[in-house]
Amino acid sequence: MRETHSSHRRAPPASAARIALYEAGAEARFEQVDLRTKRTAGGQDFRRVNPLGLVPALELDSGLVFTENAAVLQRIAHAHPKAELLPSDADGAARLQQWLCFIGTELHKGVFTPLLDEQAPAEAKAYALSRAPSRLEYLASKLSGREHLLERFSVADAYLFAILNFALVTPVDLKPWQAITSYQARLHERPSVARAFQEELPLYREEQAALKRRAS
Amino acid sequence: MRETHSSHRRAPPASAARIALYEAGAEARFEQVDLRTKRTAGGQDFRRVNPLGLVPALELDSGLVFTENAAVLQRIAHAHPKAELLPSDADGAARLQQWLCFIGTELHKGVFTPLLDEQAPAEAKAYALSRAPSRLEYLASKLSGREHLLERFSVADAYLFAILNFALVTPVDLKPWQAITSYQARLHERPSVARAFQEELPLYREEQAALKRRAS
Numbered sequence: 377m378r379e380t381h382s383s384h385r386r387a388p389p390a391s392a393a394r395i396a397l398y399e400a401g402a403e404a405r406f407e408q409v410d411l412r413t414k415r416t417a418g419g420q421d422f423r424r425v426n427p428l429g430l431v432p433a434l435e436l437d438s439g440l441v442f443t444e445n446a447a448v449l450q451r452i453a454h455a456h457p458k459a460e461l462l463p464s465d466a467d468g469a470a471r472l473q474q475w476l477c478f479i480g481t482e483l484h485k486g487v488f489t490p491l492l493d494e495q496a497p498a499e500a501k502a503y504a505l506s507r508a509p510s511r512l513e514y515l516a517s518k519l520s521g522r523e524h525l526l527e528r529f530s531v532a533d534a535y536l537f538a539i540l541n542f543a544l545v546t547p548v549d550l551k552p553w554q555a556i557t558s559y560q561a562r563l564h565e566r567p568s569v570a571r572a573f574q575e576e577l578p579l580y581r582e583e584q585a586a587l588k589r590r591a592s
Numbered sequence: 593m594r595e596t597h598s599s600h601r602r603a604p605p606a607s608a609a610r611i612a613l614y615e616a617g618a619e620a621r622f623e624q625v626d627l628r629t630k631r632t633a634g635g636q637d638f639r640r641v642n643p644l645g646l647v648p649a650l651e652l653d654s655g656l657v658f659t660e661n662a663a664v665l666q667r668i669a670h671a672h673p674k675a676e677l678l679p680s681d682a683d684g685a686a687r688l689q690q691w692l693c694f695i696g697t698e699l700h701k702g703v704f705t706p707l708l709d710e711q712a713p714a715e716a717k718a719y720a721l722s723r724a725p726s727r728l729e730y731l732a733s734k735l736s737g738r739e740h741l742l743e744r745f746s747v748a749d750a751y752l753f754a755i756l757n758f759a760l761v762t763p764v765d766l767k768p769w770q771a772i773t774s775y776q777a778r779l780h781e782r783p784s785v786a787r788a789f790q791e792e793l794p795l796y797r798e799e800q801a802a803l804k805r806r807a808s
Binding site: 427428436438440442443444445446447448450451454455466467469470471473474476477478480481482484485486489490496497498499500502503504510511513514517 | 643644652654656658659660661662663664666667670671682683685686687689690692693694696697698700701702705706712713714715716718719720726727729730733
């Protein structure tokens with residue numbers, strides 16, 4: 377497996393796919409993509425992998441390539457059934473998909489993407505930010521009294537952890553929702569999450585430094 | 593099964609879940625939700641079903657309720673395997689999930705939701721609209737020379753058809769992408785799609801008339 381992720385990530389570590397691959401104990405090669413130049417660290421044009429230039433992309437040993445977080449995460453989980461990263465029954469699978477869809481549409485694209493996009497006008501950012509409290513209230517109500525989104529750790533937790541980290545570099549404030557911040561703290565103690573975070577942190581710091589150099 | 597959909601849909605028919613249920617030949621009861629008052633046609637408070645007030649919601653005979661289009665559509669497909677509304681192999685399932693995620697994040701929430709939201713500021717709508725061409729170009733390139741998104745009709749086609757209909761009530765122009773408009777025309781000839789469209793059309797017209805009355 378080969379997984380591509382952003383070098384100009386405009387967000388702190390760790391990526392959801394990396395967490396899932398570590399959970400699965402998968403043999404995987406990671407390749408960074410510079411989202412400005414759309415070049416991989418190996419010098420390839422990433423648009424040939426995903427014409428939209430969006431990460432992550434997952435390339436299987438078969439050569440098949442998958443994009444979009446929900447698909448990449450579920451494909452990793454299916455390839456490693458022993459890790460039990462998704463439920464095997466129809467209701468459980470649908471509940472997982474409900475969370476992946478909520479995180480992708482309501483949090484990732486509905487709130488954070490405009491806030492992270494340097495090209496987005498201030499009003500688009502304000503509009504996105506105004507949508508955050510109702511979404512976080514809903515999420516907190518579902519996390520309250522639970523350890524994970526489902527009965528046990530799943531790829532939805534990997535995705536949620538990664539997306540919640542966007543709050544560190546946007547005006548989204550998670551502090552009013554203690555069920556969310558304690559969930560983040562719990563997840564961070566998980567070896568796969570801690571490892572992904574630790575390995576991506578130097579890349580992140582490097583990028584932040586480069587961003588500052590460009591801005592000055 | 594009980595499926596809820598919007599009465600103030602702010603978009604033309606037909607809903608993706610309705611198309612999928614007709615394809616499956618499922619016994620289902622449909623209930624409209626007024627997205628302003630958050631009341632179902634039966635007078636219930638829809639926030640008790642989904643605190644975020646978002647449609648669709650699917651209630652199974654078991655009493656379990658699922659929200660979010662990707663989950664609702666895949667759960668319907670799993671409940672009716674004979675209709676073959678999703679691929680049964682891991683790669684096919686992931687490709688379906690890739691499309692559901694793309695439609696949900698890049699088209700539905702990334703482009704159409706701000707354009708349909710009366711509360712969204714003009715700059716947020718302009719920003720959303722600016723994202724449309726690259727997404728439609730990508731979609732058109734994938735639909736070119738194909739009948740469906742996957743090898744055969746799937747719930748991803750039901751979702752895509754429903755979302756593309758938003759173009760009729762927003763400034764999104766699909767005409768430059770002939771692969772998309774011919775796909776729409778093909779889908780519209782499908783009995784499940786034609787039936788869903790025909791049945792939701794009077795509801796849609798009624799709502800448009802009510803919107804006009806309020807505006808005048």
